[in-house]
Amino acid sequence: MQEQENTQTTEQQVPEELVAAIENNPEEVAVLIERLGLINDLIDVVELGVGAVDDEMVHSLARTGSTLAEVADEAAEPETVAGIKRLLNAVGDAEEADAKPVGAMGLVRATRDPNVKSGLGYLIALAAALGAQADDEK
Secondary structure, X not given: OHXXXXXHHHHHHXXXXXXXXXXXXXXXXXXXXXXXXXXXXXXXXXXXXXXXXXXXXXXHHHHHHHHHHHHHHHHOOHXXXXXXXXXXXXXXXXXXXXXXXXXXXXHXXXXXXXXXXXXXXXXXXXXXXXXXXXXXXX
16 A cells, blocks of 8 residues: 555646656666766766866956957957968968979079079068067067
């Protein structure tokens, strides 16, 4: 009699939808129950991680995010995008070229080529811009 009362009390507490789901999917429910321990372990790890994060870590992450946003803003400038594309295309072209070692005399001869002259001009402009940026940062 006592067992019948306990069964009725339990059935009254469990929603009918849950009872039906358990009856219709016993294998899935068994897998879920087996994995509950893993889920609880995962929750414990997350709680430890949350507890370990202090205010300084949050501020540091916020500063890093802000810095990354500034870099992304600079990288999105049309001039920057065009320059990066130009450099990447040139790297691809140079990779396909049959590059040979060049000595001092070969370097002097190469300066007669209009493409080399143009590239050197670009590199000099890049060097000047880098120098100006370095001066601005000081």
